[in-house]
Amino acid sequence: MCSPADYLYHYYEKSRGPFANLSDLSEAQADEVLESIRKQNEVMASRRDQGYLVRRRELEGLARELFLLKGGKPVRKAPHYMVVGPCDWLSDWYKESAFVQIPISQFKLDTLSFSYGDLFPTFSPRVNDGKEYRRQIYTYQEILELIQKYGLPQEWNRDGSYGPERYIEVQVWDDGPLGRTVEA
Known part of the structure; x- marks a missing residue:
């Protein structure tokens, strides 16, 4: 029987390809790419504010630090997202969406961390609703327990009316399994 956590998904703009990661670029290169995306104004990333890249790097560092404290073994400095x-x-x-799905069995579980929702609202000082999964990074076993307790946000919060969590974000700290993708 399949569990909701059996497959990880990565969504992307088809023309750019999967796992194109701003965090792998220098600050100047990332700024240039994001500015180009803003000028095209065709995809969600074009609406990112000017402080986005700085905050993203802060959150990635925090997620990595918290994951290490839980025994995680990140290979990458910054994660890919699924x-x-x-x-x-x-x-x-x-504009032209595509995705890849990878069975979780392809990953070393100690190279995956999870947040119940996107890192940005999960760690936002403006989100103070007292939910237990705020400001937390989880291991695979821990996220399975939360899924058992709450379900997948994309099922109970399809339109975002119940809060900022719309999916469970996976921070992928290893490039190895990403070459074995099934494109859809």
Whole structure:
């Protein structure tokens, strides 16, 4: 029987390809790419504010630090991003959306961390609703427990009316399994 956490998904703009990661670029290169995306104004990333890249790097550092404290073994300095299970809402972020799905069995579990929702609202000082999964990074076993307790956000919060969590974000700290993708 399949579990909701059996497959990880990565959504992307088809013309750019999967796993194109701003965090792998220098600050200047990342600024240039993001500015180009803003000028094209065709995808969700064009709406990122000017402080986005700085905050992203802060959150990636925090996620890595918290993951290490839980025994995680990140290989990369900054993660690639995936989500647990399919999430139709993410397809709307792109002009020509595509995704890859990878069985979780392809990953070393100690190279995956999870947040119940996107890192940005999960660690936002403006989100103070007291939910237990705020400001937390989880291991695979821990996220399975949260899924058992709450379900997948993309199922109970399809339109975002119940809060900022719309999916479970996976921070992928190893490039190895990303070459074995099934494109859809």
